[in-house]
Amino acid sequence: MLVRRWLDAAGITDPVLRHCYTVCSRVLANNDGGIIRWQMSWLASRALPAAARPHMMASDAHASRADAYADSGPVEDRQRRLAAFAEATIAAFAVGSSHDPVLHALVHTYQTFGMPLSRIQDMFTAMQRDVDFRDFATFEELSQWAEQLNTFGWASLLRTTTATELVEVEPLVRQLSVLCQVTDVLCDLSEDLDDGRLYLPLEDLDRFEVAPADLKAKQWTPAMSDLIAFEAARVTDRLPALAAELEHSPVSPFTHAVGEHLRLLVAAAVDAGQDVLHRPVKPPTRPFLNLWRPVMRAVIPC
Template identity: 40%
Template sequence: MLVRRWLDAAGIKDPVLRECYTVCARAALRERGGVGWVGTLAAPPERRAHAAAMTMVILEADDRVDTGPPEARLRRLDEWIDAWYAALESGGSSDPVLHAAAHACSTVFDSPPRALMEECFAALRRSWEATEFATYEDWQTWATGSSGASAVLIMSTWDALGEAGQVGEGIVRGYGDAFQMVDCLADLSEDLREGQLYLPLEDLDRFGVRREDLEAGRWTAATRELIAFEVARITSGLPALLDSTRQHPWLHRYAPAFDTLTRALCSAVLAAGPSILRCVAVPPTGPMVQAGLGLWRAALAG
């Protein structure tokens, strides 16, 4: 019902397009608290279908890097990227996600979102090649260039970003980077199974944590201190980020929800304890609902 309302608000009447956008919106909303869910709710009603379509292009690309036989992942990513550009060139595709996203680019978005997509594709390739980071600064640099969350949030708030320009985009990217880094902590067990470790090696040395212990799922007091340290370092930057939005009323409406989402995931990482070495840390429903309502209200107010 809600998706139909968003399609009506966007003026999308073609039955094929409506079905393709519906596929995108439902997929984006499926993972509560994930970047697709956040990005879709952050967009104003008349742009939610478009935001969902663009988001799903990124998430489908990410899925190709994260799943399937390792030796085939980069090939599958390249095939998806080629199909994306072909859809842009022709104005459509037999794939519902690409068909809807091509329509979104031709009717709502222009070159900057396309540049964001290229940035995401390049970052996905780097994320496959990067298996560990020596320093915290290396991790931060990777997060800044790899955050699909930033691209999604920028496109979701596209209509309003003109007011704040590059400053506003920088703030949105700040939240995206924070979300990307805490997401690495939440996904620690999955990444370790893929042979990837995003925690800085200098921090492992500082706390006396061995990579082989993490890979074996051995939880120690040192591991607990390491995770708490990384979470604290991420959350320590949130107050200044929130304060920086006060000069931009439209963005300040979104900021509390972005802050709540990031802190909820941080809390889930800490609460997971030893299980974080076995499964993904998932935030509780309450804060997610609170943040979702905050995004919803901010989009309507904007």
């Protein structure tokens, strides 16, 4: 029922498109992925204007599918599955439609807002690096990868909620996307290590004399506590200035909620201590609902 209201608000009346966008909503509802991307995606979607929600569902459902191909299933099949999905995505844009409901909705969203295909291509490039994983030598290298991976979603959010590119705030939103990824790295550290991936920059490990082999073997050392605190501070130290710079932009209430969301998560990662190596950081949902509720109320009744 709610999805129908959002489709009505967006002026999407074609029965095929309405079905495709509804499939996107189901993809997201059934997603059990990373703590940052998909928990925040669900909460944030309820804080957007109703007319923007179907389009963000298409963007997020597509990213969710791509992420699943890059991160789950037999390792030897990931490259093939991701490449096939990337090819199907490019083909859908080439002809302007697809028999795949998620791709058909995504093409419609991008055509509606005149969004460049390069955003999606950047995301696939970043995900390919995940499949062919190699350690990140520096924080700058991690940041560049995070921007490629996440700008697809953030650019979609800016365009669909404001009907403009908001060029002046995009560099700030890129910085926010990096902070989201750093938080995701901390919260999902244990699962990534299980998958043979260490996202923390090697230069940071060197700074605190943490041996990569110890971290990859999940052998906790006292220095790791300082390392985790340092990475958490990368997020919390940058958020106040970033919020101030975005204060008068159309997305200020939304980005403020994102910032508070990140604070709660990194605090939980620091508090987890050595448990951060053995299980994902998943704090209780209620505090997150409480911080998003005022933004959600601003778009009631939809």
